[in-house]
Amino acid sequence: MAKPFTLTQLRYFAVVARLRSMTGAAAELLVTQSAVSTAVAELEKAVDAQLFVRNRSAGLKLTGAGSRFAQELDSFLDHADRLYESATGLSSTLSGALSVGVFAPLAPFRLPVILQMFHTRFPGVDVTFLEADLGELRTAVLDGRCDVAIMYGLGLDSRFQATVVERIPPHVLVAAGHPAARTPDVAVSLHDFADEPMILLDLPLSRDYYESLARAAGVVPKVHYRFSGYETVRSFVAQGHGYALLNQRVANDRPYSGGRVVALDLADELPPIEVALVRSAAITPTRRTLAFEQVCADFYAGAPTTGNQAPPIPTPSQED
Numbered sequence: 001m002a003k004p005f006t007l008t009q010l011r012y013f014a015v016v017a018r019l020r021s022m023t024g025a026a027a028e029l030l031v032t033q034s035a036v037s038t039a040v041a042e043l044e045k046a047v048d049a050q051l052f053v054r055n056r057s058a059g060l061k062l063t064g065a066g067s068r069f070a071q072e073l074d075s076f077l078d079h080a081d082r083l084y085e086s087a088t089g090l091s092s093t094l095s096g097a098l099s100v101g102v103f104a105p106l107a108p109f110r111l112p113v114i115l116q117m118f119h120t121r122f123p124g125v126d127v128t129f130l131e132a133d134l135g136e137l138r139t140a141v142l143d144g145r146c147d148v149a150i151m152y153g154l155g156l157d158s159r160f161q162a163t164v165v166e167r168i169p170p171h172v173l174v175a176a177g178h179p180a181a182r183t184p185d186v187a188v189s190l191h192d193f194a195d196e197p198m199i200l201l202d203l204p205l206s207r208d209y210y211e212s213l214a215r216a217a218g219v220v221p222k223v224h225y226r227f228s229g230y231e232t233v234r235s236f237v238a239q240g241h242g243y244a245l246l247n248q249r250v251a252n253d254r255p256y257s258g259g260r261v262v263a264l265d266l267a268d269e270l271p272p273i274e275v276a277l278v279r280s281a282a283i284t285p286t287r288r289t290l291a292f293e294q295v296c297a298d299f300y301a302g303a304p305t306t307g308n309q310a311p312p313i314p315t316p317s318q319e320d
Contacts, residue, residue, distance in 0.1 A: 005046040007080060010073060012039040013051065017070040018099070018145070020060045071144045075284035095124035098288040101137045101149030102129055105201070105230040106275065109248055110299070111150070118295045125288050133228075135204040141280050147289045150296065153276035154205040163293065165300040166275040168247040169266070170213055173233075175240045176253075176260035187267035190217040190245075197224030197242035201233050209273060210245050217268045221245075237261050247273045275300075 015025040016036060026033040044051050051066035062070060078096070102111055107129075115127060130137070130146055134154055140146040142159060153162050172188055174181050180188055190213070198221040200207060207226075214221045224242050227233050233244050238259035246263075253260050277293050279285060285293075 005043050007077075009039045009043040009046070010077060012036050013043050014070065014073050014077060016040055016052070016060065017062060017066065017073075018097075020062075022060070067143065071280070071283050074144070074147070075286055078286035078288070094122045094288055094291055096286075096288055097126045097128065098286075098292060099128050099130065099146050100292065101140050101146035101151065101278075102131050103134060103137060103149070103151040104131050105203070105206075105248060106150055106152075107131050109250075114150075114296055114299050117299055118292055121295060122288075122291055125291070127292075133203045134206065137278075141278055142282075144280070144283060146279075147286065148277055148279045148292060151276065151278055152206070152209075153274040153278070154209055156276075156278065159281055160278050161281045162276040162278045163297070164274045164276045165296055167272040168275065169272040170210075170245055170247050170270055171249065171266060172264045173237050173244040173246050173261050174264060175238055176262055177240060178243070178262070180264055181262040184262050184264060187265040189267050190214060190219045190221075193221075193243050194219050195222070197222055199223075199225045199227065199233050199236050199242045199244045201228070201230060201244065201246065202226035203228055213245060213268075213270045216270055231256055234261055 012025065012029065012031075012035075015028055016022060019025050019028065022033050022036050022040070026036045029036065040051065047065075047069070049065040049069075050063050051069060053061045053063055055061065111129070118125070118127065130140055130149075132140065134151055137146065137149045137151050138155065138160070141149050153164060156162055172180075172190070172193065180186075180192065200210060200221075200223045211221070225236060227236070230246075230248070233246070234250065235255040235257035236242065237244050238255045238261045239257055240259075249263050253262065255261060277296055279289065
């Protein structure tokens with residue numbers, strides 16, 4: 001027998017699950033808090049399961065059942081929207097919310113242009129972002145807080161589905177006054193910097209990648225400073241405090257601190273870092289997610305950016 005819950009109850013629950021707040025959900029939905037709490041209570045009664053743990057000091061937390069319910073719900077609501085659009089002849093457009101995670105050092109490089117392309121194609125989609133380190137992004141993708149993330153493909157396993165969109169080789173960054181900066185077109189080796197202080201981009205998984213590059217080159221780096229900010233690393237390099245090993249190249253060679261930096265190619269055969277679109281393998285992607293992934297793929301491939309056609313839901317063979 002079908003359970004007597006409504007789409008309104010499901011939509012209210014989805015917003016509460018995302019915000020972890022009845023008050024915040026009511027404000028976003030433009031309804032009273034009592035309407036939201038009543039809808040959630042009726043939904044829990046209909047499915048015969050407690051979906052939230054209510055704690056006065058910590059707010060709302062999804063139960064195990066609530067977390068599983070929330071993971072499946074987004075694709076269900078997306079399907080309901082498609083049924084409506086099909087009946088009303090609006091199936092060529094997309095609307096609704098999309099949550100995108102982005103690895104903090106990547107955000108300034110690619111994200112503004114990608115968002116501009118996406119809004120040109122799909123102006124009806126409300127995109128929000130979570131800018132975080134790789135560890136937090138992995139958690140956010142798995143628990144459904146992010147529909148998809150643009151991140152480095154480090155530390156992923158079978159719980160994730162990843163599509164590589166770019167491979168970026170590492171380079172050495174030095175101050176403009178460094179001897180190696182006099183011949184910027186000449187590739188260098190990490191051995192050339194073995195006795196110099198290193199400034200490490202100290203983020204979860206990223207630090208392991210850079211340290212693995214040094215090991216692969218047979219070098220034990222003398223890490224002098226550790227920073228989580230990409231621009232902070234560049235600024236310290238510019239002032240002559242050491243060299244850095246990085247991947248993303250910044251067009252502007254003048255960091256916030258002043259001075260100049262020079263990027264040097266590496267002669268060592270070291271693995272590039274992979275930029276990937278990552279989502280949970282356990283959650284069926286919505287058309288909004290697939291549309292965003294297609295825009296990203298087009299951006300990285302340099303494909304045309306015209307059109308406003310939503311992609312179809314892929315068959316299992318297309319997902320492989």
